[in-house]
Amino acid sequence: SGDELTMLYLKAQSYFALDELAASVAQIDEMSRKGLDVADTNPCLFAWLYVEVEKPDRARVMLKACPHETWDSKSKAGLRGDWGLLANALLHRLDGEPERAWPTVRPRIDELLQIRDLGRLEAEGLAFLARHATAMPGADLDRLKRALAITSAMAEKDGAGPNLRFGVHLLRWRLCAAT
Secondary structure, eight states: OEEEEEEHHHHHHHHHTTTTTHHHHHHHHHHHTOOOOOGGGGHHHHHHHHHHHHHHHHHHHHHHHHHTTTTTSSSSHHHHHHHHHHHHHHHHHHHTTTGHHHHHHHHHHHHHHHHTTTOOOHHHHHHHHHHHTTTSTTOOOOOOOOHHHHHHHHTSSSTTTHHHHHHHHHHHHHHHHHO
């Protein structure tokens, strides 16, 4: 039922927010066991979560429900698509081809770097992709440092929100570790 799907989705989101990825994935698995359609929830995020807990087969199933390749990147749905794009890139690592991850995310990072008046959600997506890209073989650290400069400036503005500020903090930390 719709109420059950909503309840499980909210539980998955709350566990994700607490960084309890296995518990979040358990809620998603429960949705599937009950035959609930996740397409109206957040299958892109779920795909990324499955990659993070190293369940590539489940990630691929979720990616089929995630239109990350067709979403208008300038819409508010762009960040959701970014989760799917990152899931797709990180699957290369699980498939033993980690060198394919950076070329997968680089075009989207470049696209976000070119936007003159980056919005908060776009900045969150840039910080999110860039921080994960720091660990990708062949990643251009100068490009990622530009992403840090842009997102840091956005994070200092009123209304930036905790997600962007936290994302920038993680990006800064990961770039320090990578250099």
